[in-house]
Amino acid sequence: MSVQSVKRNKARDRQIIPGFGLSLGLSLSYLALLVLIPLSMIFIYTSSLGWGGFVREISQPIVVSALRLSFTTALIASLINLVFGVLTAWVLVRYTFPGRKLLDGLLDLPFALPTSVAGITLATLYATNGWVGRLLPFKVSYTEVGIIVALILIGMPFVVRIVEPVLQNLGKENEEASAILGASRFQTLVHVIFPKIRPAAFSGFALAFSRALGEYGSVVFIAGNMPFKTEIAPLVIMQKLEAFDYDGATSIALVLLVASFLILFLINFSQWLAKRKFADQ
Amino acid sequence: MSIELRHISKSYGPYQILKDINLTIQTGELVALLGPSGSGKTSLLRVLAGLEYADEGLILFHGEDLTNAPIKKRKAGFVFQHYALFDTMTIRDNIAYGLNVKRRKDRPSKQQIRERVDQLLHLVRLEPYGDRYPSQLSGGQRQRVALARALAIQPHILLLDEPFGALDAKVRKELRQWLRHLHQQVKMTSLLVTHDQEEAFEVADRVIIINKGQIEQIGTPSEVYENPVNSFVYDFIGNVNQVRGTISDGLFTNGSFRVPVDNTEQADGVAFIRPDQFAIRTPDDIQEAGRTLAATVTHIHPSGSIIKLELIGQDEDQNLEVEVTRREFDALALSKNQQVFLEARKVKVFTVN
Ligand SMILES: Nc1ncnc2c1ncn2[C@@H]1O[C@H](COP(=O)(O)OP(=O)(O)OP(=O)(O)O)[C@@H](O)[C@H]1O
Ligand SMILES: [Mg+2]
Numbered sequence: 001m002s003v004q005s006v007k008r009n010k011a012r013d014r015q016i017i018p019g020f021g022l023s024l025g026l027s028l029s030y031l032a033l034l035v036l037i038p039l040s041m042i043f044i045y046t047s048s049l050g051w052g053g054f055v056r057e058i059s060q061p062i063v064v065s066a067l068r069l070s071f072t073t074a075l076i077a078s079l080i081n082l083v084f085g086v087l088t089a090w091v092l093v094r095y096t097f098p099g100r101k102l103l104d105g106l107l108d109l110p111f112a113l114p115t116s117v118a119g120i121t122l123a124t125l126y127a128t129n130g131w132v133g134r135l136l137p138f139k140v141s142y143t144e145v146g147i148i149v150a151l152i153l154i155g156m157p158f159v160v161r162i163v164e165p166v167l168q169n170l171g172k173e174n175e176e177a178s179a180i181l182g183a184s185r186f187q188t189l190v191h192v193i194f195p196k197i198r199p200a201a202f203s204g205f206a207l208a209f210s211r212a213l214g215e216y217g218s219v220v221f222i223a224g225n226m227p228f229k230t231e232i233a234p235l236v237i238m239q240k241l242e243a244f245d246y247d248g249a250t251s252i253a254l255v256l257l258v259a260s261f262l263i264l265f266l267i268n269f270s271q272w273l274a275k276r277k278f279a280d281q
Numbered sequence: 282m283s284i285e286l287r288h289i290s291k292s293y294g295p296y297q298i299l300k301d302i303n304l305t306i307q308t309g310e311l312v313a314l315l316g317p318s319g320s321g322k323t324s325l326l327r328v329l330a331g332l333e334y335a336d337e338g339l340i341l342f343h344g345e346d347l348t349n350a351p352i353k354k355r356k357a358g359f360v361f362q363h364y365a366l367f368d369t370m371t372i373r374d375n376i377a378y379g380l381n382v383k384r385r386k387d388r389p390s391k392q393q394i395r396e397r398v399d400q401l402l403h404l405v406r407l408e409p410y411g412d413r414y415p416s417q418l419s420g421g422q423r424q425r426v427a428l429a430r431a432l433a434i435q436p437h438i439l440l441l442d443e444p445f446g447a448l449d450a451k452v453r454k455e456l457r458q459w460l461r462h463l464h465q466q467v468k469m470t471s472l473l474v475t476h477d478q479e480e481a482f483e484v485a486d487r488v489i490i491i492n493k494g495q496i497e498q499i500g501t502p503s504e505v506y507e508n509p510v511n512s513f514v515y516d517f518i519g520n521v522n523q524v525r526g527t528i529s530d531g532l533f534t535n536g537s538f539r540v541p542v543d544n545t546e547q548a549d550g551v552a553f554i555r556p557d558q559f560a561i562r563t564p565d566d567i568q569e570a571g572r573t574l575a576a577t578v579t580h581i582h583p584s585g586s587i588i589k590l591e592l593i594g595q596d597e598d599q600n601l602e603v604e605v606t607r608r609e610f611d612a613l614a615l616s617k618n619q620q621v622f623l624e625a626r627k628v629k630v631f632t633v634n
Pocket of ligand 2: 324
C-alpha cells in the first residue's frame, strides 16, 4: 500500500461523524446550559455559606433524619431491585412463556409513568383499607416500607434493562463448557455467569440508587411526610424553598448532588476496571 | 475408552437431523467426522457429550450404556468451535476450572492444581501467557487454551468441534500437525469434526463422511479417497470432474467416450475422474480412444509444483480440470486455446436416479 493511501485512510478515520467540530460544540454547550451551569450554581451558592454555615444547615436534626431516611430507603430499595432485577432479566432472556413480551413492555412503565400518578396509585393500593394494604399484616403507607415500595417501583427498570442485553449476548456455550468440565449449575452461575453480569448489574444498581435518592413525586403521597419519621430529603428541600430558606435547601441539594456524582464516578470506574481486564470480546 | 453408537436418531420438530447413525471408535483412535455445513456434525458431537439427547439409539462408552447419562458421567472433553473460554478468568484459571469445581474430596490440592496447569501450559506451549486474559491472546492461542482446559480433567474421550475452523490457513496447518503430535503423546480416543477434507485426511486414523444426518462412508483416509462408495463422497472428497452420459449394455457412453461398467440396466450416469487421473495426449499417441475426451485449454494456473489446467470439452458446458506436474507440463509445451486429448486413467461411474 502506498504512503498516500495510508494517509487518506487516517484522515477518513478521524471523520466518522460528519461535522465533528460543530456537533461537539453544540452538544457541549447544550450540556453546559442545561446541566453544568445549574449544578455549579449549587456549589457556588453553598460555598458562599462557608464550611461552618454548610455544616450548620445539614446538621439540623430534621435534615439529618431526612438524609438518613433517604439514603437507607434508597439503598434498601436498590438492593432489592438488584436481586429481583437480575432475576427478572434472567427470566425474560432465558425462558419463553405466554405473556413474556407483555411483561417486557410493562417493565418500562415506571419510566414512562408520571411519578405523581405512580405515587397516588401506590398510596391508594397500600392504604390500610386499600386493595393490597388490606391483605398485609403490617402497615405500608405512611411508613418507611411505603417509601421503599415506591422507590422499588421507580428504580426497577434500571437493573433489568442494563443486565438484559448482557445476558442475551452471553450465549450458551460458556455454560455448556462449564457443565462439561464438571461444574454444577450453581457453580456455573457463581463462577461463569455472575462475573459476566456483575459490571452491568452494578451499573443498574448505582443508577437505581441515585434515582431513588432524589425521587420525590412517587414518594410523598405514600410516605405521609411525618417530620423525623417519613420525611425524605427532597421533601425537606421543597419545604425550605417554600419558606425562602435558600441556604438550607441548597445545602441539602449539595449533599444529594455529591452523592450522585460519587456514584456516577464509581460506575464509570468499575466499568473501566472491568474493560481493562477483559477488553474486546 | 472406546465409543460405540447404535442406531442413533434425532429430530428437531419435523426435521430429522441424525438418521440411524452406527459407528465404533476404538480406544486411542483419532477419527475425523467430515461433512458439509448443516450435515449434523455438531449435533452428533453434542449428543455424544450429553449436551443433547438422542431420540432413539444407544451410546456405549467402553461397553457401558450412557445413552441417558448426565453430562458429568460421560467424562468427555469438549473443544468448541468458538473456544468458549471464560473471558473473566485468566488463562490459568480457565485451565484449572475443571479441577477447581470438583467436589472437595475429589479435588486435588492447590499445589497439585498449580503443577497440573503448569504441565498443560507447557503441553500447549503457552507458558508465558498464564496470567493473561483470553482477550489478550490470538485465535490460535485461544484454541490451544481451550484444548488444555478440556484435557485438564483427564477426560476419557476428546470431542473437538471444528477446532481450527476460525483460524487462517497457515495457523490451521500448524495446529493440525501439532494436534496429531499431541494425540500420539496422550493417545486419547478423539473425535474431530471438520468440513475440511484435507484436515481430516492429514490428521485422522479414520474418517467418517456424513451428509444430511446420514453416514455415507467410514474408512481410512486412503480407502475413502481411493474408493468412494457413492457420488456424494466422490464429489465431496477433493476436486473431481463429472462427465454426464448414459449407461446401457454394461457401457457408459458420452460421444466417443466409452467405459465398461458392472451395471447392465439402462440408466443415466455420471463418470467421475479426478484432475490428476488424466493423461494429456496428442492425436498420435492416444492409447485407448474410448477413454479419451477432446478438450481445449482455457486457463493455465502455473503456481507451485502442480500446474492446474482448465479446459472446455466438446460440449460447450463440459468444464474440465486437469492437474499435471511441472515436468509434464514443460514437456508438453501447452499453451492457451490449444486442443488436446485427455485420456482418463481411472474412471468411476455412478448411476443418476
Ligand atoms: N436447536 C436446533 N433447532 C432446530 N434445528 C437445529 C438445531 N440445531 C441444529 N439444527 C439443524 O440441524 C442440522 C444440523 O446442524 P449441525 O449444527 O449439527 O450441522 P453441522 O454439520 O455442525 O454444520 P456446520 O459445519 O455448519 O457447523 C441443521 O440443518 C440445523 O439447521
Ligand atoms: Mg457445526
